[in-house]
Amino acid sequence: MKLSDKAEEILEALWIAVEEEGRGFEEQERISVAADDPAYRELTGLAFIEVREGRVYFRSEGKEEGRKTIRRHRLAERLMMDVLNIRGETAEDKACQFEHLLNEGVDAKVCTMLNHPTTCPHGKAIPPGDCCAEARQNGDLGVVPLTELKSGEEGEIAYILTEDSKKMQKLMAMGVLPGNRILLMQSFPSYIFRVGFSEFAIDTAMAREIFVRR
Amino acid sequence: MAFFKKKASCHTPHNDAPSHARKVVLVGNPNVGKSVLFNALTGAYVTVSNYPGTSVEVSRGSATIDGEQFQIMDTPGMYSILPITEEERVAREILLNESPDVVVHVLDARNLERMLTMTLQLIDAQLPVVLVVNIMDEAERMGLTIDIPLLQEKLGIPVIGAATAKKRGLAEIRRAIATYTGKTHAVFGYSRRLEADIDSVTTLIHGSYPISRKSLALLLLQRDDEVTALVKEREGEGYTAIASQVKEKCFERRESFHMDLSMERKGIVTGLLADVFRFPAQRRVTFNERLSRWAVRPLTGVPLLLVVLYFGLYKFVGDFGAGTLVDFLEKGLFEDHFNPWITNLTKAVIPWEVIQELFVGEYGIITLGLRYAVGIILPIVATFFLFFSILEDSGYFPRLALLVDRIFKKIGLTGRAVIPMVLGFGCDTMATMVTRTLETVRERVIATLLLALAIPCSAQLGVILALLSKAPGALLVWGACLLLIFLIIGFLAARIMPGETPMFYMELPPMRLPQLSNILTKTYTRMQWYFMEILPLFILASVLLWVGKITHFFEVAVEALSPVMAVMGLPKEVAVAFIFGFFRRDYGAAGLYDLQTKGILDPRQLTVAAVTLTLFIPCVAQFLIMKKERGMKVAMGIGLFVSGLAFGSGWLLNKFLLVTGLL
Numbered sequence: 098m099k100l101s102d103k104a105e106e107i108l109e110a111l112w113i114a115v116e117e118e119g120r121g122f123e124e125q126e127r128i129s130v131a132a133d134d135p136a137y138r139e140l141t142g143l144a145f146i147e148v149r150e151g152r153v154y155f156r157s158e159g160k161e162e163g164r165k166t167i168r169r170h171r172l173a174e175r176l177m178m179d180v181l182n183i184r185g186e187t188a189e190d191k192a193c194q195f196e197h198l199l200n201e202g203v204d205a206k207v208c209t210m211l212n213h214p215t216t217c218p219h220g221k222a223i224p225p226g227d228c229c230a231e232a233r234q235n236g237d238l239g240v241v242p243l244t245e246l247k248s249g250e251e252g253e254i255a256y257i258l259t260e261d262s263k264k265m266q267k268l269m270a271m272g273v274l275p276g277n278r279i280l281l282m283q284s285f286p287s288y289i290f291r292v293g294f295s296e297f298a299i300d301t302a303m304a305r306e307i308f309v310r311r
Numbered sequence: 312m313a314f315f316k317k318k319a320s321c322h323t324p325h326n327d328a329p330s331h332a333r334k335v336v337l338v339g340n341p342n343v344g345k346s347v348l349f350n351a352l353t354g355a356y357v358t359v360s361n362y363p364g365t366s367v368e369v370s371r372g373s374a375t376i377d378g379e380q381f382q383i384m385d386t387p388g389m390y391s392i393l394p395i396t397e398e399e400r401v402a403r404e405i406l407l408n409e410s411p412d413v414v415v416h417v418l419d420a421r422n423l424e425r426m427l428t429m430t431l432q433l434i435d436a437q438l439p440v441v442l443v444v445n446i447m448d449e450a451e452r453m454g455l456t457i458d459i460p461l462l463q464e465k466l467g468i469p470v471i472g473a474a475t476a477k478k479r480g481l482a483e484i485r486r487a488i489a490t491y492t493g494k495t496h497a498v499f500g501y502s503r504r505l506e507a508d509i510d511s512v513t514t515l516i517h518g519s520y521p522i523s524r525k526s527l528a529l530l531l532l533q534r535d536d537e538v539t540a541l542v543k544e545r546e547g548e549g550y551t552a553i554a555s556q557v558k559e560k561c562f563e564r565r566e567s568f569h570m571d572l573s574m575e576r577k578g579i580v581t582g583l584l585a586d587v588f589r590f591p592a593q594r595r596v597t598f599n600e601r602l603s604r605w606a607v608r609p610l611t612g613v614p615l616l617l618v619v620l621y622f623g624l625y626k627f628v629g630d631f632g633a634g635t636l637v638d639f640l641e642k643g644l645f646e647d648h649f650n651p652w653i654t655n656l657t658k659a660v661i662p663w664e665v666i667q668e669l670f671v672g673e674y675g676i677i678t679l680g681l682r683y684a685v686g687i688i689l690p691i692v693a694t695f696f697l698f699f700s701i702l703e704d705s706g707y708f709p710r711l712a713l714l715v716d717r718i719f720k721k722i723g724l725t726g727r728a729v730i731p732m733v734l735g736f737g738c739d740t741m742a743t744m745v746t747r748t749l750e751t752v753r754e755r756v757i758a759t760l761l762l763a764l765a766i767p768c769s770a771q772l773g774v775i776l777a778l779l780s781k782a783p784g785a786l787l788v789w790g791a792c793l794l795l796i797f798l799i800i801g802f803l804a805a806r807i808m809p810g811e812t813p814m815f816y817m818e819l820p821p822m823r824l825p826q827l828s829n830i831l832t833k834t835y836t837r838m839q840w841y842f843m844e845i846l847p848l849f850i851l852a853s854v855l856l857w858v859g860k861i862t863h864f865f866e867v868a869v870e871a872l873s874p875v876m877a878v879m880g881l882p883k884e885v886a887v888a889f890i891f892g893f894f895r896r897d898y899g900a901a902g903l904y905d906l907q908t909k910g911i912l913d914p915r916q917l918t919v920a921a922v923t924l925t926l927f928i929p930c931v932a933q934f935l936i937m938k939k940e941r942g943m944k945v946a947m948g949i950g951l952f953v954s955g956l957a958f959g960s961g962w963l964l965n966k967f968l969l970v971t972g973l974l
Contacts, residue, residue, distance in 0.1 A: 262569060263395055267816060269573045270390035272425040276577070286609055287713040287726065287815065294421035294453070294590075298607075298713035300725070300815040 102197050103136035105166045107153070111146065112163035115155055117221070122152040168224045169199040171217035172207050178218045179211060188218075212239040243288060243307040246281040252309035254279050254292075259306040271297055273307055332373060332380040335488055336405055338433070339417035340426050341388025342820050344445045346370075347475045348417060348484070349385035356832055369405055376489045384409065392432045392526070393533050396750060400537070406438065407541070410521050413488050414438045420450035420457055420472070423588055427580045428573075431499060434468065436526035439493020441469045443484055448474040449821065454591035462587045467497035476826065501575050508532065508560050515553045518545035531557045532568060599822040606710040606822070616711065623698045624736070625776075632694030633773030641686030650678050669857050680853035683901050684846050691773035692841055693834070695737045700833045704825035708733070709817050716815045722801025723757045723808060724749075725815035731758050735766035738841055740933040742766070743940060753810035759941055760804060763933065764953050765797035767925045774900040775921050778907055782914035784974055785921075792922045792964060800956070844932055852891065852898060865890070875958060880965040884911055885920050892927050899924050915965070915974045923961030926953065 100108070107130050114123035125132045125148065132151070140146045145159030155163065173192040177183045183191055199207060205228040208214070213229045216222055232239065240255040254277050259265050272292040273279070282296065283289040288304040290297055335352075337345045350356055353372030370385040386405050387398035394400040406414065416433055418426035423444065433440045444457060463470035469487040473480025500506065512528035520527055520541070530538040531553070543550045564571065605611040654671040661667050671678045702708060708730055716726030728749055735742035739762045746758045767775065779786040805812075859865030868890060873883035884906055892899020903920055906912055912920065937946040968974050 257570070264814060265569055266391070266393065266395055269569065270395075271816065271818065272422070274573055274577050275570075276574075283607060286715075286717045289607060289713065289819070293424055294455075295419075295425065296603075296819040298709065298716075298726070298815070298817045298819055300716055300720070303814050303816055 099200065100162075100166075101136055101139060103130050103134055104139050105197060106130055106193075107136055107140060108145070108159065108163040108166045109170055111153055111155060112160075112167045115160075116163075122154045125151045125153055128153065164224045165204075165226075166196075168226060169204050170196040171221065171223040172196075172204055172211065172214070173199060174217045174219075175211050175214050175223075176207055179214075209239065212241065240308050240310050243279070243281060243290065243304040243309055244284070244301060246284075246309060246311070248281055248283050250311065251278060251280045252311045253277070255308045255310045257307055264303065264306070268303070268307065271295075279307070279309055332382045333412040334382050334384065334409055335374075335413045335415060336384045336386060336409060336411040337415045337417060338386050338389060338402060338406065338429075340390055340419065340422075340429070342818065343388070343417050343419045343426070344475050345385055345388070345417045348415070348443065348445070348481075349383060351475055351478070351481055352381075352485070353383050356836055369401060374485075376485045379489060381488065384411075389429070391429055392436065393530060393535055394537075397747065403537075406436075407521050407537075412439060413441055413491055413493065415441045415443055415484070415488065417443045417445050417475075420444045420447045421453065421455060423457060424580060424584055427583065428576045430466065431576055431579060432526070434466070434496050435499070435529070436522035437496075438522065439491060440496070441484070441487045441491055442466065442471070443475075443480070444470060444472045445475055447472045447479065448477055452597070453595055456589045458587045462583070465497065465583050465587070467495050499579050501572075501579075505571070505575060508564070511560065512553065512556055515549065515556060516542065516546065517549060518542075520545065529572070532560055532564075533572070534561065599824075603706075603710065603819070603822045606707060607713060607819075609714065612710070612714050616714070619702070619707070623702070624695075627698055628691065628694045628769060629773065629776045632691045632769075633777050636690035636694070637687055637773070637777070640690055641682065645682045645686045650682065653677055665861060668861070669854070672857065672860075674853050674856035674860060676850050676853045676857075679856075680846075680849040683898060684842070684849045687774065687901050687904075688770040688845065689838075689842065691770050692737065693838055695769035695773075696834045696837045696841075697830070699734065699737050700830045700837075701825050702733075704823065704830060704833075706820045706822045709819050710822075712817055713815075713819075720812055720815075721805065722761070722798065723805025723812065724754055724801070725813050727815060727817065728754060728758050731762065732766060735762045735768065736772060737769045737837075739763065739766060739768045740844065740930070740936050741837070741841070743933055743936045747940060751810060751813050753808050754813055756941060756945060757801065757804045757808060759937055759945070760949050760952075761797060761801055763937065763949050764800060764926055764956065765793050767793070771900045771925065774904050775925065778900070778904055778917065779921060781907075782917055782974070785914050785918045788918050788964075788968070788974065789921050789925070792960065793925060796926065796956075796960060848931060849898065856891075859890075879919055879923065879958070879961040880969070881916050881920055881961075882911055885916070888920065888924060889927065892924050892930075898930075899927070915968050918968065918974055919961050919965045922964055923957050926957035926960055 107128055110128045110130075111123050114120050114127075130136055137146070137148055137153075140159065141148060143158070144156055145162055147154040147156055170192065173196040174188065176195065177188040177192050205226060208226055208228050209232070213225070213232055214223055215225070246252060254273060254275050256275055257265055257268055257273065259268075272295065277292050280291045281288065282291055284304075287298045287300055290299070337349055339345050349370060349372065352374045354374075355370070355372040368387070372383050372385075374381045374383050384405055386402035389399040389402040391399075392403055392406070394403045405411075414433060416430050418430070430440065430442055442462075444459065444462075447457070450457065457472065459470055459472040469491055471480050471483045471487055473484060475481065475484075501509070509525055509528045509532075512531060513524040516524045516527060527538060527542060531542060542553060546553060561568065606615055650671070657667055657671045657677075661670070668675065670676050673679070711733075712726035712729040714726070715729055719726055719728055728746075730748070731742040731745045734745055742762050743759055746755045746762070749755045749758055775789070776786070779789055856865065859868065869883060869886045872886035872889060876883050876886050885903070888899045888902035888906065890899075891902040900921075903912075903917075903924060907917060934946060934950060937949060941949075
C-alpha cells in the first residue's frame with residue numbers, strides 16, 4: 098500500500114504536533130493540506146486518523162505510519178545535504194519530493210549508506226528504523242572515514258570520496274582501493290596506515306576522504 | 312640524484328655508448344632499487360638512498376653484456392604510466408620518446424600485489440618488459456614466498472627474483488636483457504564494456520606510436536594531456552573524431568572511470584597472483600619495525616629526534632668536524648706547516664711582491680682560499696654529509712616528515728619539505744635543487760626562500776658554532792633569532808603566497824641498517840660535487856679580494872659599508888666578513904672567525920654579526936641555482952628581500968640587546 102503525497106504530508110504534520118510538541122491533536126487549518134482534500138478520506142479510510150470538528154487526531158495504527166513518514170523525510174534531508182551537497186530552501190523542497198520515493202526498503206538502504214543518522218540537518222530526531230536496531234545489535238559500525246578509526250583498528254576500504262581526481266589516482270596508486278584491507282597504525286601527528294605490506298603516511302585532509310567499513 | 316653529474320662528468324664513466332647501442336630503460340615505483348640496479352649494470356654511481364624520489368632526473372650510462380653495448384637509463388620513480396608528479400612525467404617521457412629495446416620494470420617483492428598493476432600497464436602498452444621482483448631477501452625474512460617461474464609463465468615475459476643490493480639475481484637480469492626480444496607476452500582482457508570503449512577509440516587511431524593503441528586509448532580516456540597532445544599532432548585531421556569519441560566515453564563513464572579501471576586491473580592482478588604469492592598468517596614484527604614505531608610516535612619520536620640532533624649534528628658535526636678536525640687541518644696542517652712552507656717557497660720563486668700577495672698574501676689563493684676550503688669547510692661538510700647519508704639510508708627521513716607535517720603546514724609547506732630543509736643544513740645550494748621534488752610551485756618558492764634566509768649551511772653552522780660557543784648565551788640568542796625568523800617569515804609567506812595548502816602523503820620505506828659501502832660512496836660523491844662547486848668560487852673570491860686590495864677598491868667598499876656596520880653597532884672590520892659573505896656565506900663566517908680570534912668583537916657584536924651574516928644573502932652558487940630553478944624574477948626578489956631582512960634584523964637585534972643588556 099502506498100499513501101498519496103498529500104496523505105504523507107498530513108501524517109508528518111500530525112506526528113510533529115503530537116509526538117514532538119506534545120499536543121493531543123492538530124488543527125486542520127494549520128496543516129498545509131486543504132480540509133476538503135481527498136487525502137483525509139484516504140487516511141480515515143485506513144483508520145490512521147480521525148477528523149472531528151476541524152481537529153485531526155491520531156489512531157494507533159496511524160502513529161506508526163507517521164513515524165515512518167517523518168523518518169523518510171528526515172533521511173531525505175540528510176541525503177540532500179550530506180551526500181548531494183544541496184543546501185537551504187532547495188534542499189527542503191527536494192527532500193519533500195524525494196521522501197516519497199523512500200519506501201519499500203529504500204529507506205533502509207539510504208539509512209545504512211548514511212550510517213544510521215540519528216538527527217536531521219536541523220537537529221531534530223530521526224526515528225530509528227529496523228535497520229538501525231539491527232546494526233546496533235550486530236555492532237556494525239558501518240562505513241566511516243579513516244579518521245574515525247582508532248589506532249590498531251583494521252577495516253576494509255569501502256570507497257574514496259574526493260573531488261580531486263589527481264588525489265584519487267595517487268591514493269589508488271598507493272593501493273588504497275575498495276576491497277583492500279587497511280590497518281590504521283597511528284593517527285597523530287599524521288595518519289599512518291598499512292595496506293598490504295607497505296606503510297603510508299597521509300594528512301588529516303586525505304584521511305577524511307578514505308571511507309572504511311569496520 | 313642525477314644532478315651531480317652535471318658538474319662532474321667523471322661520475323658517468325661510460326657515457327660514450329655508441330648510438331646503435333640497444334636501449335634499456337629502468338622503471339618502477341619509487342624506492343624499489345632502480346638506482347642500485349643501474350649502478351650494478353653500468354658500474355657508474357648515482358645516489359641511492361632509502362628515501363622515495365631520490366632520483367629526480369634521468370641518469371644514463373652504458374653497459375657491456377656478452378660483448379654487446381647497451382645504453383642504460385635510470386628513471387625517477389613512477390606509480391603508474393599515467394603521470395601525476397613532475398618526476399613521473401619525466402620517467403614517462405623516456406618511455407614515449409626513447410623507443411627502448413628493453414624496459415626493465417623493477418618492483419618490491421613485498422608489494423608485488425600493488426606494483427604488478429604497472430607491469431600490466433607496460434604489457435598493455437606492448438613495451439618489451441622484463442620484470443625484476445626485487446628485495447626478495449627482505450620478503451623472505453617476512454616469510455613471503457613468490458613462485459617466480461609460475462609468475463613468468465602467467466605473464467609471458469621474463470621474470471627474475473632478485474636482491475640487487477645484495478648482488479643477487481644480477482647475472483640473470485643481464486642475461487634476460489641480452490636475450491630478450493620482447494616478442495611474447497600475455498594479453499589481459501578487461502570487462503566487455505571497457506574493451507568496447509577502448510575499441511571505439513583504437514579504431515580511430517591510425518598513426519604509428521611508441522606504445523600500443525590500446526594503451527593510448529586508455530590514456531586518452533584518462534585525460535592524459537601529453538598523450539592527447541601527441542595524438543593530436545600525429546593524427547592531424549582525424550583527431551577531431553577521436554576527440555569527440557573520447558569526450559563521449561569520458562562523459563558516459565564520468566562517475567568512476569579511474570576507479571573502474573583500477574578495480575579491473577586489481578582483479579587481473581589477483582588472478583595472476585593466485586598460487587604465486589603466499590604470506591604467513593601471522594605477521595612477523597622485526598626490530599626495525601619496532602624502531603620505526605618509536606620514530607613516528609610524538610612521545611618517543613621527539614626525544615629520538617633530539618638524540619639524533621645532539622649526537623649527530625652537535626657532537627659529530629659540531630664538536631668533531633668543526634672542532635677536532637678543523638683544529639687539526641687548519642691550525643695543525645695549514646698554519647703551522649703548509650702555509651709557512653708555501654709562503655717561503657713562493658717568495659723564493661716569484662720576485663714580485665704583488666704576485667706573491669696573490670698566492671700567499673692576506674687574501675692569497677693558497678693561504679686564504681685553499682685554507683678556508685680545505686682546512687675549515689671540507690671537514691665540516693664531510694662530517695655533515697656522512698651524518699646525512701646515514702640518516703637517509705636508515706629510512707628515518709620519511710618518519711621525520713610525518714612527524715613535522717603539522718608544523719610545516721603552518722608555514723605553507725608539507726612534511727615532504729623536511730628533506731630539502733635538513734639537507735640545507737649541509738648545503739643550501741644542493742637543497743635548493745632538491746626543492747623540485749616538492750609538489751606545488753608555491754611550496755617550492757617558500758622552501759627556496761626559507762633556505763636562502765634562515766637555514767645556515769653546515770660550513771657556516773660549524774664556524775658559527777665554534778665562534779659563539781666561546782660567548783655563553785650568544786649561541787642561544789642566535790638560535791632563537793633564527794628559529795623565530797624562520798617561523799615568522801614562513802607563516803607570513805604562507806599567508807601572502809596564493810594557492811592552497813598542499814596535501815601530504817608519503818610512502819614509509821622500512822627502516823634499514825645502512826650499508827657502509829653505500830654510505831661512503833654517497834658521502835664521497837656529494838663531497839666531490841661540493842668541493843668542485845666551492846673551490847673555484849673560493850679561488851675566484853681570493854683573486855677578487857686581491858684585486859680589491861691592490862686597487863684599494865676594497866678599502867673603499869669597507870668604508871662604504873661602515874655606516875651600515877655602525878648602525879648595527881659593529882666595528883667596520885666586520886664589513887670584510889660581509890664582503891666575503893657575498894661569495895659564500897661560510898667564507899664570510901670564516902672571516903668572522905678570523906676577526907674574533909683577533910679579539911675585535913665583544914659578545915653582543917659577535918651575535919649581531921653572526922645573525923646578520925646567517926640571514927644575509929645566499930652564496931653566489933645558491934643564487935645561481937635559485938635563478939635556474941625558480942627563474943630570475945623570483946631569485947632577485949628573494950635576494951633583495953633576504954638582504955633587507957638580514958640588515959634589518961641585525962639592527963633590531965642590536966637595539967634589543969642594548970636595551971635589555973642581555974649580552
